[in-house]
Amino acid sequence: MAKTVGDFIVERLHQWGVRLMFGYPGDGINGVFGALNRAEGKIRFIQVRHEEMAAFMASAYAKFTGELGVCIATSGPGASHLVTGLYDARLDHMPVLAIAGQQARDALGGHYQQEIDLPALFKDVAGSYVQQAGMPAQVRHIVDRAVRVAVAGRRVTAMILPNDLQEESYEDPPRAHGTLRSGVGFARPLVLPAPADLERAAEVLNAGRKVALLVGAGALQATDEVIAVADALQAGAAKALLGKAVLPDDLDWVTGSIGLLGTEPSWKMMNECDTLLMIGSGFPYAEFLPKEGQARAVQIDIAPEMLSLRYPMEVNLVGDAALTLRALLPLLRPRTDRAWRHDIAGWMSDWWRKLEDRAMQPATPVNPQRVAWELSPRLPGDAIITSDSGSCANWYARDLRMRRGMMASLSGGLASMGAAVPYAIAAKFAHPARPVIALVGDGAMQMNNMAELITVSKYWQQWSDPRWIVCVFNNEDLNQVTWEQRVMEGDPKFDASQQIPDVPYHRFAELIGLRGLYVDDPAQLGPAWDEALASDRPVVLEVRTDPEVPPLPPHITLKQATAFAKALAKGDPREGGVFIGAMRQVLGTLLPGEHR
16 A cells, blocks of 8 residues: 555654654544554554543643643544643643644635634644645645744644545655755754853842742753752742742742742742742743842743743843753852741741641531642652642642652643643653642533543553542532632622532542542541552542632732622622631631631
């Protein structure tokens, strides 16, 4: 049989190092699927339940491996379903290639069934490179450019393939005018700032007495270098959510997360520092950074467009985080004064006690913060943790203490619901020997994550370590938005939009061959986590949590307090529980241990 265009695409992707892709079949992409079948496992195909989940998995696979993530879908609705997950990759700067089918070339422009203008659809999310193939000789350079642009720039690219083209015989481009003969391969360059710019940065940092670091996902491969620079400067360090795994939380100068889901010590440190060093972070909320003019600032980022975007930086360094920090370190004057770090360590000691007290406050029936608090000391040293967006992300951000060797991520820039389970599935395919835990709200489970448990059921026996756990916070409430309505808008809970059905998630897990655990007693949380982590198959741990435990911000403003009071005055349908839950958390902050 002659080699088809589909065969060439699979072969070329294999030459580029692709070994795994996530997706769902359909007649618009059948030519490539036939080629995958004929390739006899050169590229493994993972069948998901929905194309959006395939794109989330491709994004997460790139995060957890550093390699290209690939997703594939048919024409029309299959292609359009990819878009949300692709935006997750784009906003978090992940290299992802989307492969989409298209209707036959003869039919295009004829209002044909499942005909969508896919180049226009993908133009924003995959704007760095999106191309629809028209001729067999064109496919070679389309594949090569799509992959190279994605991996070189950490961007989303898209390749659109009419279904009739996929079945045509493949021929290399002729050696003629108007043709291209592209090649495979990309070697990542060493990106370093100029020596003069490093010296300028060192001058700013050496002059500071209270230096604060903010690290993000761009520093994940620079843990040792970040620690060395922080030690030289006697600095404290806060972590953006995507940088949660950069630094272990057993270092007493690490203040944890920053922002609305952040910690009080991170808030204090940013308000008292005189110098800021931001490394590999696009943290969006400028109000949690120092006031403009308060601190001199240096930023390191591989992407020039992210520099001086959140805070006016005195020195902007374009470079790889680890390499740049290594080059910067000899220029720093090591400090011996530990007063600043001593202050930070005191804040952190108080903060951990405060978190424990909040987690142990009574609730009806289970305090959601305690779910993460009980998990934290039980986490295996090589665990991978994912979180969904919503109130569960608060407990993920604050209560889970990272140790060296762990990995963690979530939908950062997009902050999409429904990403935790596909992220956890991708993590398991990336690292099948490591335990994976996902924290998910019941809203996200109902939206699209329950279906992907079927994907887990399909594949889990192929994983060398079966430990894969999804913990569902069942509170029958779209909880984060409920609290945003109360605290930001001054509106009471709107049951019609916020209340969701009660679903027995643990029983669904049992129905499809997984293990289901149910907890509605806080005393059983620890034993339930122990049982889940010792299971011989994937587990759905359903915890009945109290929706009236507020995800308190690190700093409550007068505006937020006033809005909350207005919401109660308007007659919140859960007024009694809301007031009691909020008071327990606030009083637990003021008088630890006295209000259990």
